[in-house]
Amino acid sequence: MGPRPALRPYLLVLxxxxxxxxxxxxxxxxxxxxLFDFSASRPRPGLVGFxxxxxxxxxxxxxxxxWVTVLYAVGAAAAETVLxxxxxxxxxxSSRIGRVLEKIxxxxxxxxxxxxAIMWKLMLQPSVGVVNHLLRPVxxxxxxxxxxxxxALLSSIAVDVWVYTPFVAILAxxxxxxxxxxxxxxxxxxxxxxxxxxxxxxxxMLWPYVLVAVIFRFMDSLKVFDxxxxxxxxxxxxxxxxxxxxxxxxxxxxxxxxxxxxxxxVLWAVVYLAAMVLVRHLGRVQRKAAEAR
Amino acid sequence: xxxxxxxxxxxxxxxxxxxxxxxxxxxxxxxxARRVAGWLADAALVGYFVFALFPIAWMLVLSLKPxxxxxxxxFSFTPTLGSYRTVLGGGEGIPFLRxxxxxxxxxxxxxxxxxxxxLPAAYASARWRFKGSENLMFxxxxxxxxxxxxxxxPLFVLYQRLGLFDTYVGMIWVLQLVTLPLVVxxxxxxxxxxxxxxxxxxxxxxxxRTQAFFRVALPLVKPGVAAVSLLAFIFAWNNFVxxxxxxxxxxxxxxxxxxxxxxxxxxxYNLTAAAALVSVVPPLLLALTIQRYLVRGLSFGAVKS
Numbered sequence: 083m084g085p086r087p088a089l090r091p092y093l094l095v096l097x098x099x100x101x102x103x104x105x106x107x108x109x110x111x112x113x114x115x116x117l118f119d120f121s122a123s124r125p126r127p128g129l130v131g132f133x134x135x136x137x138x139x140x141x142x143x144x145x146x147x148x149w150v151t152v153l154y155a156v157g158a159a160a161a162e163t164v165l166x167x168x169x170x171x172x173x174x175x176s177s178r179i180g181r182v183l184e185k186i187x188x189x190x191x192x193x194x195x196x197x198x199a200i201m202w203k204l205m206l207q208p209s210v211g212v213v214n215h216l217l218r219p220v221x222x223x224x225x226x227x228x229x230x231x232x233x234a235l236l237s238s239i240a241v242d243v244w245v246y247t248p249f250v251a252i253l254a255x256x257x258x259x260x261x262x263x264x265x266x267x268x269x270x271x272x273x274x275x276x277x278x279x280x281x282x283x284x285x286x287m288l289w290p291y292v293l294v295a296v297i298f299r300f301m302d303s304l305k306v307f308d309x310x311x312x313x314x315x316x317x318x319x320x321x322x323x324x325x326x327x328x329x330x331x332x333x334x335x336x337x338x339x340x341x342x343x344x345x346x347x348v349l350w351a352v353v354y355l356a357a358m359v360l361v362r363h364l365g366r367v368q369r370k371a372a373e374a375r
Numbered sequence: 376x377x378x379x380x381x382x383x384x385x386x387x388x389x390x391x392x393x394x395x396x397x398x399x400x401x402x403x404x405x406x407x408a409r410r411v412a413g414w415l416a417d418a419a420l421v422g423y424f425v426f427a428l429f430p431i432a433w434m435l436v437l438s439l440k441p442x443x444x445x446x447x448x449x450f451s452f453t454p455t456l457g458s459y460r461t462v463l464g465g466g467e468g469i470p471f472l473r474x475x476x477x478x479x480x481x482x483x484x485x486x487x488x489x490x491x492x493x494l495p496a497a498y499a500s501a502r503w504r505f506k507g508s509e510n511l512m513f514x515x516x517x518x519x520x521x522x523x524x525x526x527x528x529p530l531f532v533l534y535q536r537l538g539l540f541d542t543y544v545g546m547i548w549v550l551q552l553v554t555l556p557l558v559v560x561x562x563x564x565x566x567x568x569x570x571x572x573x574x575x576x577x578x579x580x581x582x583x584r585t586q587a588f589f590r591v592a593l594p595l596v597k598p599g600v601a602a603v604s605l606l607a608f609i610f611a612w613n614n615f616v617x618x619x620x621x622x623x624x625x626x627x628x629x630x631x632x633x634x635x636x637x638x639x640x641x642x643x644y645n646l647t648a649a650a651a652l653v654s655v656v657p658p659l660l661l662a663l664t665i666q667r668y669l670v671r672g673l674s675f676g677a678v679k680s
Contacts, residue, residue: 192613
């Protein structure tokens, strides 16, 4: 050990700490701004206390955004979990095809979500898009994918699913490959069926891995921005107006800085609370899984 | 201690064993039914991958279509590289090539800065238990889950005052929100996997702490550093909301630039597709090189493989 062993770790984390403060500062500043009516038209803002929050919580637009955000996050996380775990199970069988496909599983995940949304936007265009062209033989050539409220929300979720299913699949596959062999051997000896083995053995033992993926996906979808910005920009109407898009429109487009930041502060609080609950749950699940081994 | 690197063949052998242990391997009873189930499973898998790969393939098709055949046909056309020439040659008044260089500069810059401050912090928090260490770590992790706009909107106001709006420095700074938590958390898990005895042996041999870090610890986690750098680069490159709000033209990146081709009264499908493909090539190529480190990387060290 060196001359000042007690001091060394602090010196090592100091640069990271300074950088962290540099990021916490604008966050604190934003929190401070929400107490004023700061906007481009009011460069000398006045103190309004919690007025921004009161206005926001009294608006139907806010509750609509909150509802759409929850629908989006739950829908996307659920669909990605089911599809991702299914893909992982299929890859875990390790057929010849599976081994080849596994190597390219990652591709959609590494494409910027905004680019993915652009790609799907071109494909989902109702009259000249390729998706409707391919659906025409089965009589579904005229679907207005992003031009109806329900269609727009489902299409955005579909793009999210396209990008992030590999994320769940990769983590679930890693989990499947690290499961101990003996319970499965015992089940096979006892002649247990596929469904029974899956429900009683695979899924419970795999769950801690899947849960890590679900938590990441749920929290990320709560703050979705890129996909919806490129695909629908919140429309039609307010049908895909998730909280971050609304915050963007208020703060950047309408330049009502204080009001826009209030939206993100509320979202931040929700994400933070969700994170605490989910991470605590994850801890319990992981402990239980460790005891079961 | 877990090996960060694993022989691919070993992994495959293990995967094969996994299939056998599920009781679905060959050579058991009900061979015919099993074979059919196997085909169905393969078909489902192929179905998923068609869904996953078709958009990429279709962008290639669109980008090779000449403008006058964009909508007249779907699959038969005379391929041309004209769209790529237009996009990279600054067509439509969009300096896409410069955006590409900008993406490169800010992503490399962000990763370099994150490594510079993140590696010592990761090492310290893996090696010593000290006051405030966990708090710092969790604050960093919470950046990963904070809504980006919470920080960006105040920064938008701040940057315009400080002259950092639309600059490389401003972008590299704000991208730390993405890259720093990744570097610190993943490298921390790599350092924690190293037994301290190696460095202690080096200290007994008369190395200083600094030398022990650079000559013993760092070389051993080099694959981890390489993987995390590439992953952080990909995430920085793919970021959209920071350049959307904090740049306008000088420091704009490809993710925002690609969107501009959709603007105008008539979206240029072939140009948009070409721009989209050009912007996804670097992350896709890099991702394929770090396949086996992805699990730990994507889960912030929570899941090891």
